[in-house]
Amino acid sequence: MYELLFYLDIFGVIVFALSGALMAGRYQLDPFGVVVLASVTAVGGGTIRDVILQTPVFWVVKPYYLYVILATALLTIIIISKPKRIPKRFLLIADALGLALFAVVGTQKALHLGAPIPVAVVLGTITSIAGGMIRDVLCNVIPMILREEIYALAAILGGSLYVLLHWLGWSEISAMMVAVTAALTLRLAAIYWHLSLPAFHLIDLPSHDSNTDDANKQNSNNEESK
Amino acid sequence: MYELLFYLDIFGVIVFALSGALMAGRYQLDPFGVVVLASVTAVGGGTIRDVILQTPVFWVVKPYYLYVILATALLTIIIISKPKRIPKRFLLIADALGLALFAVVGTQKALHLGAPIPVAVVLGTITSIAGGMIRDVLCNVIPMILREEIYALAAILGGSLYVLLHWLGWSEISAMMVAVTAALTLRLAAIYWHLSLPAFHLIDLPSHDSNTDDANKQNSNNEESK
Amino acid sequence: MYELLFYLDIFGVIVFALSGALMAGRYQLDPFGVVVLASVTAVGGGTIRDVILQTPVFWVVKPYYLYVILATALLTIIIISKPKRIPKRFLLIADALGLALFAVVGTQKALHLGAPIPVAVVLGTITSIAGGMIRDVLCNVIPMILREEIYALAAILGGSLYVLLHWLGWSEISAMMVAVTAALTLRLAAIYWHLSLPAFHLIDLPSHDSNTDDANKQNSNNEESK
Numbered sequence: 227m228y229e230l231l232f233y234l235d236i237f238g239v240i241v242f243a244l245s246g247a248l249m250a251g252r253y254q255l256d257p258f259g260v261v262v263l264a265s266v267t268a269v270g271g272g273t274i275r276d277v278i279l280q281t282p283v284f285w286v287v288k289p290y291y292l293y294v295i296l297a298t299a300l301l302t303i304i305i306i307s308k309p310k311r312i313p314k315r316f317l318l319i320a321d322a323l324g325l326a327l328f329a330v331v332g333t334q335k336a337l338h339l340g341a342p343i344p345v346a347v348v349l350g351t352i353t354s355i356a357g358g359m360i361r362d363v364l365c366n367v368i369p370m371i372l373r374e375e376i377y378a379l380a381a382i383l384g385g386s387l388y389v390l391l392h393w394l395g396w397s398e399i400s401a402m403m404v405a406v407t408a409a410l411t412l413r414l415a416a417i418y419w420h421l422s423l424p425a426f427h428l429i430d431l432p433s434h435d436s437n438t439d440d441a442n443k444q445n446s447n448n449e450e451s452k
Numbered sequence: 453m454y455e456l457l458f459y460l461d462i463f464g465v466i467v468f469a470l471s472g473a474l475m476a477g478r479y480q481l482d483p484f485g486v487v488v489l490a491s492v493t494a495v496g497g498g499t500i501r502d503v504i505l506q507t508p509v510f511w512v513v514k515p516y517y518l519y520v521i522l523a524t525a526l527l528t529i530i531i532i533s534k535p536k537r538i539p540k541r542f543l544l545i546a547d548a549l550g551l552a553l554f555a556v557v558g559t560q561k562a563l564h565l566g567a568p569i570p571v572a573v574v575l576g577t578i579t580s581i582a583g584g585m586i587r588d589v590l591c592n593v594i595p596m597i598l599r600e601e602i603y604a605l606a607a608i609l610g611g612s613l614y615v616l617l618h619w620l621g622w623s624e625i626s627a628m629m630v631a632v633t634a635a636l637t638l639r640l641a642a643i644y645w646h647l648s649l650p651a652f653h654l655i656d657l658p659s660h661d662s663n664t665d666d667a668n669k670q671n672s673n674n675e676e677s678k
Numbered sequence: 679m680y681e682l683l684f685y686l687d688i689f690g691v692i693v694f695a696l697s698g699a700l701m702a703g704r705y706q707l708d709p710f711g712v713v714v715l716a717s718v719t720a721v722g723g724g725t726i727r728d729v730i731l732q733t734p735v736f737w738v739v740k741p742y743y744l745y746v747i748l749a750t751a752l753l754t755i756i757i758i759s760k761p762k763r764i765p766k767r768f769l770l771i772a773d774a775l776g777l778a779l780f781a782v783v784g785t786q787k788a789l790h791l792g793a794p795i796p797v798a799v800v801l802g803t804i805t806s807i808a809g810g811m812i813r814d815v816l817c818n819v820i821p822m823i824l825r826e827e828i829y830a831l832a833a834i835l836g837g838s839l840y841v842l843l844h845w846l847g848w849s850e851i852s853a854m855m856v857a858v859t860a861a862l863t864l865r866l867a868a869i870y871w872h873l874s875l876p877a878f879h880l881i882d883l884p885s886h887d888s889n890t891d892d893a894n895k896q897n898s899n900n901e902e903s904k
Binding site: 253255256257258259261262263265273277280282283285286289292293363364365366 | 729730731732793794796797800803807811815818820821823824827828829830831834876
């Protein structure tokens with residue numbers, strides 16, 4: 227079992243490092259900048275999880291995570307040399323994979339360390355969305371949770387489903403595989419068919435001090451109306 | 453006393469969750485996105501405080517905070533269904549309430565855990581401004597501390613006044629009530645009458661590599677000249 | 679030795695506080711806002727380092743760091759009263775000094791606390807870049823690591839060189855001085871001569887959902903073509 231958990235965790239780190247490196251490519255960063263952005267994306271969520279749980283941070287204890295990230299970033303730089311080869315979708319899919327994997331792995335780790343069930347699901351969600359959020363905030367891109375359809379839901383589904391199946395007596399391996407698959411399927415479906423839940427939409431009264439926010443809202447509307 | 457502290461803390465969580473949910477409404481997030489943004493705003497500051505103090509994070513120990521946030525976010529979605537009902541001011545006022553409450557509660561908790569007085573005031577300020585900062589940064593809005601008049605001052609006043617009154621021998625209840633009221637009054641006065649302290653204004657020499665910042669400054673100037 | 683380490687650390691805090699205060703000046707913050715932005719910039723990186731290492735946070739244990747930051751912010755406000763006196767370069771140089779100092783001091787502290795070598799270099803890099811990143815993100819400016827040439831490299835060089843020289847048997851004083859000087863020289867050279875490494879450049883296929891990112895890329899291109 228721990229082997230599977232280990233592989234899922236490493237795979238999550240790789241795909242998030244890849245998404246960070248791809249984002250860095252859009253900003254024409256030098257190789258060291260690419261490595262930094264890939265690292266922040268890959269370990270950001272898990273670091274916050276471990277710090278909140280006050281357990282030793284995973285990559286401090288096991289430095290090989292850093293080598294995996296370094297290798298992923300360098301391979302991304304080397305392999306993707308020709309422009310026009312990587313559509314934007316690739317970044318979205320890497321992010322979706324990381325989201326599904328980390329939601330379940332993060333929930334599992336939190337439960338294992340004795341967190342109550344709702345706290346564990348929240349920590350799984352943090353593990354899965356925080357790295358990508360930091361990546362997007364650093365790049366001054368509006369985070370995916372605000373831009374993309376069914377993002378937080380996929381993460382919450384992954385963690386909750388794992389808890390439910392585990393509670394129903396499923397083996398940990400089956401519970402994890404099914405939960406990861408469900409979260410990933412939901413998120414990929416939302417990407418491909420632009421599925422969305424009914425949005426909570428708030429229009430505010432025009433007021434003399436709302437210039438800034440109107441400008442922001444306009445940007446937001448432009449994005450929605452694409 | 454601890455009951456009062458408890459209610460002030462819960463009330464702070466509710467108003468910050470509300471401000472996060474209202475901000476989410478401007479960005480047309482789906483319900484799960486609203487819950488995530490409300491949560492981050494409500495527990496962000498306190499989480500950073502607890503992590504820095506290396507004391508167990510409050511919502512990990514007491515998961516009912518999460519239910520309070522969930523309920524606040526859902527109620528906000530349900531109640532505010534009609535557009536044009538919530539002026540922007542509402543978000544500002546919810547934020548001001550949270551700011552005043554968390555500045556005092558955060559300072560009190562840090563003192564209680566043995567932090568030196570200046571550290572306690574700083575941690576109170578962090579508790580009160582960090583959640584809103586994360587909310588604004590995620591939404592790509594310039595944080596209130598940079599946009600609004602007398603923001604950091606209100607937080608620092610709340611914490612410092614609590615320390616002073618407590619040192620003068622006031623009961624903890626009176627010290628907290630007066631400090632919260634003073635911080636809130638100052639912040640609300642700044643909102644309504646656009647009070648401001650003399651700003652520290654720096655104009656830099658034009659230089660060939662200042663394009664980015666000139667653009668930023670122009671935005672900033674537009675906001676100021678509204 | 680510990681005296682030197684102490685002075686380097688305090689000096690790093692001062693120059694980062696200065697860079698935060700100068701940035702605050704561009705945004706016409708009130709004095710309390712200046713103090714908050716200076717503090718966040720100066721202690722952000724070290725706080726994250728200490729939290730990840732799960733060692734008591736330096737400014738909680740030694741509150742005089744807060745007085746140093748307060749004094750720096752107030753002096754910056756008082757001395758720089760006349761506009762047009764401070765070119766933008768000053769901020770870049772203060773940031774470069776902080777970057778070089780914190781990269782080495784952070785690595786040294788992490789090694790001292792028993793972190794493995796690669797983890798120590800990563801924590802040194804975090805110490806040196808995180809404060810400035812938070813400063814830039816709060817001000818809605820694209821962080822220097824994405825905007826400026828040879829930024830992450832200078833930080834990684836500082837920490838790695840310290841480790842190497844220390845391992846070669848140099849005294850800690852010489853190793854630190856040489857590593858700080860090397861990182862600072864590299865970063866200043868990149869500032870003055872606009873040196874840059876070959877960038878990892880990724881152009882993606884136009885796709886129907888890339889509006890947002892195209893807009894972002896255009897901004898980025900504008901900056902590059904300045």
